Amino acid sequence: GVFLTFLLSALLSTFTSKTLSQRNTLLFMLEKALDKNELIPFIQPIIEAESGNTVGGEVLMRWKHPQRGHIPPDQFIPLAEQNGLITRITQSGLRHVADALNSAGIIPARDMTLFFNVSAADFINHDLLEECREFRRKTPLSGWQIGLEITEREPVEDTHVAQALCKRLDALGVQISIDDFGTGNSNYRYLMQFRPHYIKIDKVFTSGIETDASKEAIVRNIIAIAQDMRCMTIAEGVETASQKEKLAEMGATHFQGFFFSKPVEIATFFQNTRNPLP
Numbered sequence: 001g002v003f004l005t006f007l008l009s010a011l012l013s014t015f016t017s018k019t020l021s022q023r024n025t026l027l028f029m030l031e032k033a034l035d036k037n038e039l040i041p042f043i044q045p046i047i048e049a050e051s052g053n054t055v056g057g058e059v060l061m062r063w064k065h066p067q068r069g070h071i072p073p074d075q076f077i078p079l080a081e082q083n084g085l086i087t088r089i090t091q092s093g094l095r096h097v098a099d100a101l102n103s104a105g106i107i108p109a110r111d112m113t114l115f116f117n118v119s120a121a122d123f124i125n126h127d128l129l130e131e132c133r134e135f136r137r138k139t140p141l142s143g144w145q146i147g148l149e150i151t152e153r154e155p156v157e158d159t160h161v162a163q164a165l166c167k168r169l170d171a172l173g174v175q176i177s178i179d180d181f182g183t184g185n186s187n188y189r190y191l192m193q194f195r196p197h198y199i200k201i202d203k204v205f206t207s208g209i210e211t212d213a214s215k216e217a218i219v220r221n222i223i224a225i226a227q228d229m230r231c232m233t234i235a236e237g238v239e240t241a242s243q244k245e246k247l248a249e250m251g252a253t254h255f256q257g258f259f260f261s262k263p264v265e266i267a268t269f270f271q272n273t274r275n276p277l278p
């Protein structure tokens with residue numbers, strides 16, 4: 001029996017070993033990259049519809065491997081989420097950005113919110129609260145606010161720990177944003193669970209909004225529920241002037257997308273938000 005099981009599992013592993021070892025190599029590389037601080041946060045500006053001002057940005061991780069070149073987040077983020085590494089990525093983003101703000105000593109022209117992507121694993125203990133407190137300590141009274149983008153990719157369970165964490169984050173002034181809204185399966189639950197300040201209108205709805213009647217209907221409904229719940233709406237993936245105009249007319253409060261700017265290096269983002277010297 002034991003021998004047969006061994007034989008079977010050996011057979012099985014030869015079939016699956018190629019993809020498995022590829023994944024393991026990437027995972028191993030990712031761990032090393034984290035140790036060596038090779039993951040670099042970029043920032044994509046978020047624009048207020050009414051004023052046209054940049055009022056914040058989304059922090060997006062970039063990984064440039066010395067040999068393999070650029071590895072996209074769509075490859076390493078899900079891998080990190082499945083293997084217990086995502087909390088280290090969240091932590092490294094918050095620390096990296098806070099240190100950069102701190103050492104550059106930049107005070108923004110107006111209040112700015114920097115949004116960090118967080119995952120389900122960030123809600124199983126209170127480490128995230130400590131990291132946000134640390135961010136605050138490094139950037140006192142500077143006008144930089146913290147936002148957290150919560151995705152539905154892996155659902156955040158509505159546990160007591162998660163509830164207590166949200167309360168404390170709220171008390172700290174951390175803004176909550178629901179990412180990928182309407183593309184997962186727990187979106188209305190998320191609105192009750194998190195009482196968000198922002199709802200993001202996903203790129204799947206933004207692209208084609210000018211011509212696709214069903215997308216227009218969905219976005220109208222997202223904006224209506226956001227207004228009823230006193231939430232702001234960030235339309236992401238805005239690539240053209242006509243998309244921007246359509247979304248503004250429909251009542252979206254914020255924009256993000258290549259039409260305004262790609263994600264840029266932190267220094268570049270700061271340069272564009274710097275308070276002009278008196």
Ligand code: C2E
Nearest residue numbers: 060061073074077093117118119237238239256257258259
């Ligand atoms: P997301 O949170 O939905 O982020 C938006 C993605 O759309 C980003 O891709 C951004 O570069 C891209 N994008 C922005 N504007 C446009 C546009 O006008 N057109 C098009 N075609 N794309 C646009 P990116 O940077 O490749 O990130 C992919 C995903 O990886 C993110 O999707 C997010 O879920 C995840 N991610 C990235 N960084 C982090 C991180 O530090 N932590 C976590 N947990 N997830 C991250």
Ligand code: CA
Nearest residue numbers: 058117149179
């Ligand atoms: Ca996001």
Ligand code: CA
Nearest residue numbers: 179180200236
């Ligand atoms: Ca998004």
Ligand code: CA
Nearest residue numbers: 179180202203
């Ligand atoms: Ca998305």
